[in-house]
Amino acid sequence: MQNKRFSPFVSSKNSIGKVMLDVIIALLPLCAFAFYTYRIWFLIVLGSALGGAILTEILFSGILLKKWRGILDGSAIITVLLLVFTISPLTPWYVAAFGGSCAVLFGKILWGGVGKNKFNPALVGREFMTVFFPLVMSSGDIWSTKRIRYVYEVEWFDFIPNAHWAEFLNELFFVPTGALGEYSAVFLLLGGIYLIFRRRISWHIPAFLLVSFLSFLWIFEDQNLNYSLGGILLGGIFMATDMPSSPSSPTGKSYYGLMIGLVAGLCIQFGAGFEYMSYSILILNGFSTKINQVFMPRTWGTKTDWPKKIEEVFLLTLSVLTVTFAVLSLHYYGYIPYLIYIYIIYIIFKFNFSFSKKLHQPI
Incomplete structure (x- = not known):
């Protein structure tokens, strides 16, 4: 008897679950270092954020998107891990839970679900924490973590024989300062290499981001700028490469990475404090669609109109810089909360009148 087959056939080894699993594997060494340093404190922050995210995923994904098993794809877990890696181990549990909940709700679900978000969900959650708990998130107390560390350094x-080189290599592998995901530059890089090897991300965004940012530091080397190499690597490898919110073409990715590095440098230069990577990535997230249009691959058989292309890139760059300085002005005068309020109103109305009608369309 002949076997009957039905078409069309859709077969892929890159299911959402498998992609998310690879990202989790790449993040596991960072989890190990965070636990190695702060033990129960790390688990409290992670558990609180995860609890808020899972509860929100179950309730809102089920109610709004009719996807009751959305938590199984692993996207909420990755969102929470990345969110937790941007905060202090002394962040109060209720603030972490609030951040995890907002990251999933306002960063993913209200955009229509996994793969449809315009902005990186983890960074959206972090900005919500900063706006709604400003005293907690800006307090120096939550970053004074020496008293709760179990490990101060590695040897x-x-x-x-050379003490200078020994210290340098030790610090490349482990420096327990800053946010929870910034402790090991080496394992951040190894995680990125793993994701590139598995073809979950491309090298363009993190490489061009680093080139741009390091060039900015070289130009302004006498300014004594405060930044974290671990924070730059965490943002460049794991957040800026978020597929739904980043460009798709190699040239678009390269430009995107260059501009994130430049904007991050400007944010540091003009006093954005701890928010420099959040601002830079979120700003460029907003231009991702336009970057795709400007750097759309040339159709076979056609010639590039270089004067027009240069004009488009110039206007795009001017737009990015204009928005950057607008955001920095809002930050300086303390008006960023109003930007978040506008975002909340926008995304709720957008969901009600647009996204909710497209929930069953493919990504």
């Missing part, structure tokens, strides 16, 4: 390379 893995002390066998090297």
Whole structure:
């Protein structure tokens, strides 16, 4: 008897679950370092954020999107991990839970679900935490973590005769300062290499981001700018490469990475404080669609109109810089909360009148 087959056939080894699993694997060493340093404190922050995210995923994804098993795809777990990696181990549990909930609701669900978000969900959640709990998130107390550390340093390379090189290598592997995901530059890079090897991300965004940012530092080397290499790597490898909110073409990704590095440098230069990577990535998230249009691959058999292309890139760059300085002005005068309020109103109305009608359309 002949086997009957039905068409069309859709077969893919890159299911959402498998992609998310690879990202989780890449993030596991960072989890190990965070737990190694702060033990129960890390677990409290992670558990609180995860609890808020899972509860929100179950309730709102089920009610609004009719997807009761959305939590199984792993996207909420990755969102929470990235969110937790941007905050202090002393962040109060209720603030972490609030951030996890907002990241999933306002960063993913109200956009229509996984793969449809315009902005990186983890950074959306972090900005909600900053706006609704400003005293907590801006307090120096939550960043004074020496008293709760179980480990202050590693001595893995002390066998090297040159003390300077030994210290340098030790700090590349482990420096327990800053946010929870910034402690190991080496394992951040290894996580990125793993994702590139698995073809979950491309090298363009993190590479061009680093080139741009390091060039900015070289130009303004006498300004004594405060930044975290771990924070730059965390943002460049794991957040800026978020597929739904980043460009798709290699040239678009390269430009996108260059501009994130430049905007991050400007944010540091003009006093954005701890928000420099959040602002830079979220700003460029907003231009992702336009970047795709400007850097659309050339149709086979056609010639590039270079004067027009240069004009488009110039106007795009001017637009990015204009928005950047507008955001920095809002930050300086304390008006960023109003921007978040506008975002909340916009996304709710957008969901009610647009996204909710397209819930069953493919990504």
